[in-house]
Each structure stands twice: as structure tokens, then as C-alpha cells.
Amino acid sequence: MQPKTVAIAPNGDVGVGGVYGDSMSLGGDPLPNTQIDDAFLARFDGSGQHIASLGFGGANVDDTVWDVAFDSDSNMVVGGTVSSGTVDFGGEEQTFSGAKNAFVAKYDTAGALRWVRSFATGGGQVLSDVDVAPDGRVLLIGGFDGAVDFGGGSRSGPGGLDVGVALLDAQGEHMASTVFGGPGFDRGLGVRFGTGGVLAVGLHTGDMFFDSASLLSAPDQNGFVLSLSPDLSSVQWSHTLGTTGDDIAHSVDVSASGAVVVGGEFAETIEFASLWAAATPGGRDGFLLHFRP
Numbered sequence: 001m002q003p004k005t006v007a008i009a010p011n012g013d014v015g016v017g018g019v020y021g022d023s024m025s026l027g028g029d030p031l032p033n034t035q036i037d038d039a040f041l042a043r044f045d046g047s048g049q050h051i052a053s054l055g056f057g058g059a060n061v062d063d064t065v066w067d068v069a070f071d072s073d074s075n076m077v078v079g080g081t082v083s084s085g086t087v088d089f090g091g092e093e094q095t096f097s098g099a100k101n102a103f104v105a106k107y108d109t110a111g112a113l114r115w116v117r118s119f120a121t122g123g124g125q126v127l128s129d130v131d132v133a134p135d136g137r138v139l140l141i142g143g144f145d146g147a148v149d150f151g152g153g154s155r156s157g158p159g160g161l162d163v164g165v166a167l168l169d170a171q172g173e174h175m176a177s178t179v180f181g182g183p184g185f186d187r188g189l190g191v192r193f194g195t196g197g198v199l200a201v202g203l204h205t206g207d208m209f210f211d212s213a214s215l216l217s218a219p220d221q222n223g224f225v226l227s228l229s230p231d232l233s234s235v236q237w238s239h240t241l242g243t244t245g246d247d248i249a250h251s252v253d254v255s256a257s258g259a260v261v262v263g264g265e266f267a268e269t270i271e272f273a274s275l276w277a278a279a280t281p282g283g284r285d286g287f288l289l290h291f292r293p
Contacts, residue, residue, distance in 0.1 A: 001040070005067045009074035012046035013109070017065030017078055020055065031055030039063040041078050043111055052111020054090045058083035062100045071132045071170070075114065079104045079130040079140055082118075089116045096120055102127035104140050106172060115172040119148050124161075128189045128202075129251075136170025141200055143187030150177035157181040158209055163188040165200055165232055176232040180210040185221070190251040195258040197236050198228040201249035204240070216240045223249030223264050227293065237293060243269045262289040
């Protein structure tokens, strides 16, 4: 078992998600023993007592819950990736043909499925992170290979793996979406509702474009942090993180005062907006960046 994410609900419950193999019990009925890695999610009360748990996945090993978040009513929103085959999300089955398929689902406080949305392309998809607004709207981010339809029509980036961001309402219906990147490998890893926009972080390789306009450029694999407009139609500001070596921005959050916090890892040296730089004596190091836009 490999837990990948944990979150605390407003009512004190705890949500956990990740990947497991063989059989496993988290305090309820044993999860299915499929002999391959499957995704799991579980919910516990504030004292650690089991409320609900679920194991699910396709026919291959690419099944993982990557993130869990809660809305103001303590419903649990889950994002991740499933492989090809028929997947039972706990009351609704969906069939996939692609090797990696992104999904987001919502479960109530008892663990019952409210809705599930999936996003398949001809290539591979990874849904990395979700965030939930006080009114129940859901943000999601990931990496998408080929055209993807979040519910508002097919969208595609310049090529290769591109960054996809989508906004859904509390019932899982599409509100806005965008796909951007460059000809190289680009992936969104973290997303948050910010002050006056949507904050996104991840990695990009080489040049990155938004609606054909040049956005960022880097000689190697660099991290990025940017702010999208509330309707995801434009970029309000953007920065690349790194110089030489492979650098990644893994996560982002926003303080009560509106300041932005970004965490990630870097090799060799990292630079932010010509204002801050750091170097590692060797290997890879972590970084934590706190700034006000």
C-alpha cells in the first residue's frame, strides 16, 4: 500500500487515497484482491474509526488516487488515474480503452458516490491535484496527451503531454477549461483557488505557450507557477522556476492574506524572477517559496 494524499474535512473526518496491491482491509470489508495495483480511498472519523473505503481500477497497474479534498459540507472530492477496462467507482461503472485515464469523483459523508467524471484521450492522462471552493466548485489539474474534453468541447495543446486545467460546478458539470504547454513534456501538478484567479504549478520542458502566445521558456525541465483568470481564459502572470538541471514545482497554496506558497525540488540551481536564487551542493534539494504576487 502506498498512500499518496491525505486531507481533513471541516467536520474532522480524515480522507486518504493512494494505490494498493493484493488484498487490504482499512477497518471495513476487505478491498478487492486483483493481484495488480489498484486505487483506493478511505474515510475515517476524527478518532480514526473507519467510515468507508473503496478499491477500484482497470486491467493494468496505472490506477491511483492522487489527491483528496473536502467541500464545506465535508463531502470528499477525489482525483486520480485509472487504466483500461471497466472500473466501478462505487455505484457507477465506466469502461476505458486508453492506458491512463483521468477521473474526478465526489462522495458524501457516508462514502456514497455522488458523481464521477472521466476524461480519456487517445494518449495518456494523469490527474494530479484537485481543489474545492466554499461553494462546492471543483478545480482539477494534470497532464494530458492529445485532445481532451472536460465537458465543454475538445481541447488540445501544442503536442506531447500538456497541462490541462478545468473548473466544474458542485454537481460536476463543466464551467471552464483550458489546455496549454509546448512541444515538450509539460504537466500540471498543483492547483488552488487564489485571490482573483486560479493558481497552477507544475513542470515544463523548453518553451510553453498559452493560446499560441509565448508564455515561458527554459533550456531544461523547469518548474512553473502562474495565475489564470477566474474563467481560465487568460494568464494574469507567470514565472518559470529554475535555470539548469531538472526542476519541478509540486504544490501551491494561498495564505489568508493572499500570499502564495510554492513547494518543489531542484537540481543544481534554481531562480525565481531574478529576485531569489539557490544552489545545491549535489543531487536534488527541496525548495519552499513564499511571495506576494
